[in-house]
Amino acid sequence: MPYLDLASHRLHYRIDGDTHDSQSKPWLIFCNSLGTDLHMWDAQVAGLWQHFRMLRYDRRGHGLSSVPPPPYGLADFGNDVLALLDALQIRRAHFCGLSIGGLTGQWLGIHAGHRLGNIALCATSAQDRYGRKLDRAQRRRAGERTCDTDRRHRRTLVHSELQRSRTRHCRQGSRQFCRHVDRWVCRLLRGSGRSRPAGGYRTDCQSPACRFRR
Known part of the structure; x- marks a missing residue:
């Protein structure tokens, strides 16, 4: 498994894509959300492997990447991507990020x-869901709620994510589709949790980026 060793931590990454005439294909970077690892992009990689050279990685504190000493913010997350680009001699790439990956x-x-x-910025924002900037007290409460998931039982976390993932239209629509969403969320959270370093999720939650700070 390939790793990039940096001054304070190491990043686990993976490269996918069709090797035939790969030099003519553009690069695409996938950046995962909180509580997941690079396997959250398996379906996208399977659908795009003929068109791109794809780089995906475990963000610091997640998957097989290590947990550097806190605190760290959005610049640190961004510089991790730049370090990977430099190490792999990738001059330019397309980018797709989900949630904090979008930040x-x-x-x-x-x-x-x-x-x-x-x-491509997916399910992400620099503001709250109503378009308002969050004040300091709101950011603190949001950070406390998120960090608390590291102390709760995994079953509670999975249950809460299932409720958030089932939109009203999903609940009123196809039961088969709802079961598909349920399986995906459970596999994502339980599967990535097996390899996530202790404290990594909590430390990322405590970063200013997770409190919607601009």
Whole structure:
């Protein structure tokens, strides 16, 4: 398994794609959300492997990557991506990030836009879901609620994520589709949890990026 050793931590990464005439194919980076690892992108890789060279990695504190000493913020998450690009001699790549991965993409677009092509920002925002900036007290409460998941039983975390993942339209629609969503969430959380370093989820939750700080 390939790793990139940095000054304070190591990053686990993986490269996928069709090796035939691969030099002519563009690079695509996948950046995972909290509580997951690089396998959350398995379905996307399976569908895109003929068109891209794909780089995915476990963000610090997740999967097989190590947990550097806290605190760290959005610039640290972004610089992890740049370190991977430099080490692998990738001059420019498309980027797809989910949740905090999308926040990472926003930072990269602002501070290293010349290294990116198209940027896909999925389920992410620099504001709350109603478009309002969060004040300091709201950010603190949001951080406390998120960090508390590291202390709760995994079953409670999975249950809460299942409720959030089932939209009203999903609950009123196909039961088969709901069962598919349930299986996906359970596999994602329980599967990635087996390899996640102790304290990694909590430490990432405590970062300013997870409190919607701009």
